[in-house]
Amino acid sequence: MRVQIRLHFLSxxxxxxxxxxxxxxxxxxxxxxxxxGLEKPAP
Structure with missing residues (x-):
């Protein structure tokens, strides 16, 4: 039970x-x- 909750939480x-x-x-x-774009202006 507790392991399933832990797996659900991890997922x-x-x-x-x-x-x-x-x-x-x-x-x-x-x-x-x-x-x-600011440094190299479009040609």
Whole structure:
């Protein structure tokens, strides 16, 4: 019983961390893209 609860909690934590890191990565890449666009003007 307790092991099932722990596994359920770990799976939920994994889903949340995956979603969080994906959002963080998209935000970081978006900022890098904007910075790159500012440094190198489009030809």
């Amino acid at each position: 939920n934590l994994e889903k949340f961390s995956r979603r969080f890191f994906r959002a963080l990565f998209t935000q970081y890449s978006r900022e890098n893209r904007m910075r790159y």
